[in-house]
Amino acid sequence: MTVDLAEYNWQAHSVLVVDDEEGMRNFLERTLARRCGMVQSAADAEHAAALMARLHFDLLILDIALPGKSGIEWLHELREHGYMGDVILVTAFADMETAIDALRGGASDFILKPFRVDQILNSIKRCFERARLARENFVLRRELAGLAADPIGLVGHSPAMEQLRAMVRRIGQMPSTVLLLGESGTGKEVVARALHQTSPRAQRPFVPLNCAAIAAELIESELFGHVKGAFTGATESRNGLFYYAHGGTLFLDEISELPLALQTRLLRVLEERKLRPVGSEREVPVDVRIIAASNRNLAAEVKAGRFREDLYYRLAVVDLSLPPLRSRSEDIPDLMRHFMQQLAVQLGVAPLPLSHEVVSRLQAYAWPGNVRELRNYVERSMILGCFSNTPPGAPAAEVVPLPGELALSLAEVERRHIERVVGDCAGNKTEAARRLGVSRKTLERKFAEWAAAEADDVGRVDRRA
Structure with missing residues (x-):
């Protein structure tokens, strides 16, 4: 035989x-x-x-x-x-x-x-x-579990999106690590998947991990795996995400949330192409392309001592900045039609007619939650059977600024909008974060930054007094 x-x-x-x-x-x-x-x-x-x-x-x-x-x-x-x-x-x-x-x-x-x-x-x-099947099944289960947040592809024909497509086609073919930068909700995972699909690794696994969504003490085991008895609760050995991404792409979203000690381990893996599971003395070779993403300015994080400089340069071999939705508002009609086609199957309802009046009103809105917020708005509208005058949680004044608001900076508009949404949610920041299309941790960080800025202002006033 x-x-x-x-x-x-x-x-x-x-x-x-x-x-x-x-x-x-x-x-x-x-x-x-x-x-x-x-x-x-x-x-x-x-x-x-x-x-x-x-x-x-x-x-x-x-x-x-x-x-x-x-x-x-x-x-x-x-x-x-x-x-x-x-x-x-x-x-x-x-x-x-x-x-x-x-x-x-x-x-x-x-x-x-x-x-x-x-x-x-x-x-x-x-x-x-x-x-091979165990690896593919693991990746498939992760993708199905996150089906609601599954990427939609690069939708839109604005100059910014056309330029991004060209960069993806070129960079996707390269083996280099890529760093994606942009505000929350701009579609960093969408671009990461596009880079994977245009690469020679397209037929191998794409494994995403949101570093901000996992407790710091568990990320190391999640990435590298662990052996039985490595720590309290490790009742059996487990492979890490590097193992399941072997031959393919590992997408590390919100990489700025990685603890410094783990940043050191990740740098070593990138340089040596080997890893050591938690509690093990054996090194395992890995063949994985890394795509990382952050909504923070990593260069500033390096200067502040919160991110390793050597890891930053190792990740930013190629960096791509994703445009916020407010800078490509001409893509809003395409995005809404795409979302409605996608959601019509999931919700079992027909797409809504999209009028010029609705589009004009939405194009005037700042969309601090970017594409993710737009998708949430479309889903809510389809459930209710009509497009509301404003996105969820945003008062009408947020769509077309009142005369007194025209002089506000973008940061001030963002703060006012976030505070209004939190107020609409009766102070429930978890619900407010869901409506805004950001994580609870991001929302808490915003309030902490504002509180620190106000404390500085008070201090300056006291000193002048």
Whole structure:
């Protein structure tokens, strides 16, 4: 029987053969060396453990009858210490009890000696395919879980969007890291997905992570994974997002929220292309393109000592600034039609007619929540069956400024709008953040900045007095 290897990228995998028979080790090494990226061998568990301390292996082919520690005993230890790769057990002597013990220990397959070449190759192929499907299923579950916030593509034909499209087409083909900058709600994840889709990695996973949405003490494990017992509550080993993004793209949104210690670890991964799961002593090679995003001025964060300068320059090999919606208001009709087509399927209602009067009114609004706020407005309008005079939470004066407001700065308009929305929500900042299309943390930061500025003003007045 001939095994078709054409559809499997075996070169991306590494295999460790552990067998005390030299002839079997040589046979398997010769068979796999021309197919797999790396093949190593060992005669016993002790030598194999030394190899695994230095190298990462996706698959172990492990003989049960080893000198000293048996293959099954060592397999139990491997699983206890967090090895999550596939293990094929081979033996010349087996009974039902041995087979059950092997499966309980976490063996992926069980093969009797002597075996044919096609038997072992088919078993290896199944292991590699299972690992590939596990990665793809994980990514798919994450995408389905975030379906409501799924990207809509680069919609709009304003000069700013045409220029952005051209940059995406050019940069997408490059392997370099990319830093996306822009206000909340401008569509940074949309652009990140577009960069992924136009890259050679388009058929591999795109894994997004909002660094602001996860507790600081959990981000390290989320990114790099952990072994069993690495910390309180780590009852089993777990792969990190770098593992699931292997061969594809990892999108780190709100990267300015990463703690400084974790910024150091991320920099090392970017430079060495290796990572170490939490609690593990083994380094694992990774092949991931990083796209990062922030709504803060990272250069200013560096000067303030809140972001590592070396990491900033490592991320900003190419940087793209996304325009706010108020600077491309001519795209509002296209965006609204797109949202209505998308939401019509989800809500089970027909799109609403879009009049010139409605468009003109909305184009006069500042949209501090940007495209995300516009989408929320469209969804609310479709649920109610008509376009309201103003976006959610915004009084009519916010759409067409009153004469006394024409001289206000953009920052003052933003503050007034946010305070009005919070007032409309009876002080509920979580609900206000949802209406504005920003995170609760961003809203809290705004109020803290305003309070600090007012305290400075009071201090200056006191000093003058």
